[in-house]
Amino acid sequence: MSLSTIAFDADDTLWSNEHIFHLTEERFRGLLSSHTDISTLSNSLLETERRNLGYYGYGIKGFTLSMIETAIEVTGGQIPASDIQEIIHAGREMQDHPTAPFPHVEEVLKSLKGKYRLLVITKGDLFDQERKIAQSGLGDYFDGVEIVSEKTADTYKTIFQSYGDGPERSMMIGNSLKSDIHPALDAGAYGVHIPHDLTWAMEHAEKPENTDRFYQLKSINELSGLLDILD
């Protein structure tokens, strides 16, 4: 059965995203540098994010709230309100960053359009993700855009069944082994990992083993070569 459906993760697969979180975290560290050292602060923030994940899910608003909470904690409640306002501003400015596709992304999508059903499957805040897809200018290449709260094997099964011809004839491409590759492989799809130099600590996972449906590419422009081999 030949491949009919190709799905792409969005953040750090089609465009850069994690770097905006890193830049904002730098700004956050600058604001609190007199209160605590850098590594304590980063650990506290990650710990707060992890604790809040069940309340906030993924995205900029939850990140902003976790920064505020961490700031209150590490300063023992001594942070002035003006600094909290500064954190709120920093959070809003994250949304003003332009969403520019990575090199080769648009030409690859153009070459695939019409030959395969093309999807975006992205996890995160509905509002954030819609804005980025609109800003990227890539929306029209896709036959479907699915914004989900978590990426599990079931998520992929459901989407590949409703948009495509089931997981067996589908491929998921992304930068996160944990969210894009493992659950897609578990669903029975192909999993194509394109590593990105920045990956969130919560997205780390081991490479899958014992599967002939896993591939790793250096860049999205190697995709057509892979598709030729699979065809």
Add this chain to the structure above:
Amino acid sequence: MSLSTIAFDADDTLWSNEHIFHLTEERFRGLLSSHTDISTLSNSLLETERRNLGYYGYGIKGFTLSMIETAIEVTGGQIPASDIQEIIHAGREMQDHPTAPFPHVEEVLKSLKGKYRLLVITKGDLFDQERKIAQSGLGDYFDGVEIVSEKTADTYKTIFQSYGDGPERSMMIGNSLKSDIHPALDAGAYGVHIPHDLTWAMEHAEKPENTDRFYQLKSINELSGLLDILD
């Protein structure tokens, strides 16, 4: 052409939601009562929410961030960090409220199941809305759940085309004239308004005129009577 698809708004149509925002706002006002009077505070909060809508969309996280910002503003930056932590807690506690369906909702859904395609079309935060649908125990009655960032005529057209047989054979039921009724009528669907005693200031709108596709019910248990008439 007979009706084939019935879609329900979620918050304050299937279950109570706005009252949780009201309760939290009361708590917020209590926290700041020494700084400003009630009506100034409510107006400031609504103004902040309106200004932030393009950044945060709808939902609890955006509401929490707007409360924090308003608190900093109305206290001239004098609010202590411990009170901001209190606001963050209040925001998180909103999510701990159980989502219990209104009376008659489940029996009505049961009676419609199998006779019509049943959908939920709700606007808001993906994470909040998924949690409420899961908590409500109603998920299995629906053939589709669509969580959208805004409800426009296009939103309804797209959904009624992809899940149903187009807007002409579809009905939207909800408590907001602005989000549930006007755009659904504009799309060509039936619009059935079930008012709720609490409606957010930003959702107010006039009743539609010059249409024979608009109905108003006092309660969801009047729905089967309406469907008999339309059939």
